[in-house]
Amino acid sequence: MSPLKVNKEVKKEVILRAAIEVFAKNGLKNTKIIEVANKAGVGKGTVYEYFSSKEEIFETAFEYSMKKVIEKLQLSAQENITPDERLKKMIKGFSSMVDADRTFIEITFHFWAEGVRSGNKILNKKIEKVYTDSKKIISSVLEEGIRSRIFKKIDTEVYASIIVALFDGLLLQGMYNKEFSFEKFASELENILLNQIKK
Numbered sequence: 001m002s003p004l005k006v007n008k009e010v011k012k013e014v015i016l017r018a019a020i021e022v023f024a025k026n027g028l029k030n031t032k033i034i035e036v037a038n039k040a041g042v043g044k045g046t047v048y049e050y051f052s053s054k055e056e057i058f059e060t061a062f063e064y065s066m067k068k069v070i071e072k073l074q075l076s077a078q079e080n081i082t083p084d085e086r087l088k089k090m091i092k093g094f095s096s097m098v099d100a101d102r103t104f105i106e107i108t109f110h111f112w113a114e115g116v117r118s119g120n121k122i123l124n125k126k127i128e129k130v131y132t133d134s135k136k137i138i139s140s141v142l143e144e145g146i147r148s149r150i151f152k153k154i155d156t157e158v159y160a161s162i163i164v165a166l167f168d169g170l171l172l173q174g175m176y177n178k179e180f181s182f183e184k185f186a187s188e189l190e191n192i193l194l195n196q197i198k199k
Helices: 003-026 033-040 044-050 054-078 083-100 103-118 121-147 156-176 182-197
Strands: none
Touching (some): 003 033, 003 054, 033 044, 054 103, 054 121, 083 103, 083 121, 083 182, 156 182
């Protein structure tokens, strides 16, 4: 990759990180491109070199934010440990990530709200894909646990949906309780879940 290409990718990421902070605070409707540019330390024209509109920035920011979640789940799912330990890793990984970056909570709710409010088909498809990918990764770990006789015979799709719903529920509590610690509840969630599905 040429230095110029790397430089452009770095600048694009700087703009996206800045946009996430601004969107998390203001939402899509109340955000102006100039605010994103100022936060990123670039000119308004520079932002338009990378994105055609604030809607495109918002959609790309969603992909950028959720990529971290999917990557964490995939890394945990691929570790050379037993399926039950992988499941624990997934829960702990998600919890520690959110505790370390509380902006993630606020921007996630803006993504959800905008998808519902505007009926943005592109954004809603991206949101649906994140849920589908997350459940597939979790299901694969549950299925391996069943094959390994560590887990009971369960409906893996249903349980994957339950785990994702637990993540959503934690985000909701974190939204309204700034002192809420995700890691504090992670071990208890692991115990409840594993007591239910382990043989």
